[in-house]
Amino acid sequence: MTPDPDGTGGSAGSAEVTLYVYAVVPAGDHRPRVSGIDGAALDVVGPVGGPRAVVHRHAAAPYDGPDDDVKLWILQHSDVVEDAWEGAGAVLPVSFNVIVRPDAETGATAEAQLTAWLMTEGPALRRRLDELTGTSELRVEVSLDHEEYAASNAEMRQIADEMADRPAGVRRLLEKRAEKMGKEITDRAADDLYPELRTRIAGHCVEIEEYRSPARETGLVPVLTASCLVRAPRQQELGAELSAIASEQPAVRIRFLGPWPPYSFAELPGADPA
Template sequence: MSDLGSYIYAAGRITGDLGDVHGLRDAPLRIVRWQELGAIVSTVDLDEFGEAPLREHLEDLGWLEQVARDHDRVVRAAWSATGAVAPFRLATICRTDEAVQARLVSLYDELTQALDRVIGRSEWTVKAFLRTEAEEAEEPEPATQSGTAYLMRRRAELDGQRRAAVDAQAVADDVHRELAQAADAVRRLPPQDRRLTGYTEAMILNGAYLVDDRSAGRFRAAVAELAARRPAVRLTLDGPWPPYSFTSLESA
């Protein structure tokens, strides 16, 4: 018989259940409680999710993507039902429900503070893309040119790239600063590679914004107004999401 463990998706002030939502591998969800907090868990097979096999599976992008999607699906359902949850890291597993409860006890203060911070608020993400001088189509090189001319041209190109990088950073800072005025909390995340974004332009801003649900319309309008004023910047807005960026548990 395989060993079994308890996979933790999220914790929150959960009073009911999540209806027909199931967890990984279609396993039923259950709530492990401590005082007013509840952790959403499901049973997993440690032949797949135990420490040693998990290390191997985390190198499998297909496996990782499916687990991440199912994890997020449960977190979203809990967020929709309760209005505030603190997601746990992907593949947080305890041997027993008693160990899950012990985790809630040790994280109690951190969890309650995180939940108080995000109640009635959602995460919105704004990404900004700017086509810099360095991305403009290059002029063809002359068939012949002296070494001095070549060095001068290369120096001019490098100077232009440095100026473009400084300008892009300034634009990103300005966009982030303006959007922060319409949010309750903000985080700047590392820009994503072009291969992940689907855009040819370089990403200059990857921002997460915690917005009161009653102010979501005002935040969307601020993004639209900013995009209209900065036609050289492509802004993308996504959300609302569970507040992943604002409920990270340092001790989880």
């Protein structure tokens, strides 16, 4: 499969028929219930025994335009992926703007090119689709509220007590010291919490993919940001675990998003543009 994410495969209005690819699904009779980008009619192509690809027939360059247009196209692309996820039972999402072209040297059509790739990579695709059946991706972000944690810390309370009866000049010096110490204490607490919280969260996941991300809000210190691949029966268990963590640690802030198709766990074999 030859993705064309940069516009080199043709220009708008070209008569060359290409295939815009949304997702790979298992064998079966999945029929899309939604339209594609800009209302495009969807089709499912590939070997009868699967896996197969959800596509629309495309006679233009890859999608490119103002930011608002691109955001809309990405949402429409995601709608097709979610429909495939719900309708086929498992899905391997394909990135936005992956387009398969005919082979100019052999004369193979875009559909023949895509079908050949699906057949070549079939065993690996089937194996991964089997692993993803009945799963969802959930996003978990755990942070510490710096102000609340520092206020509950014995060292910080001691400094606050020291400042209470000091002259204004001394208080300013102590406030600077307290600010620096509070950040160090909260950072250390986040590091200390990480291994326990990761173990508790990972215990409900098939797989977990971590990310480094800046604090979502001022005053929050990140502890863990991860995408979790979770089977349907374990979703409520993971939610209950996060509620328990929040109850045990009043300064912890948790953001829990999803469920979504397994975007972070859908690496496609043999699909590197190189």
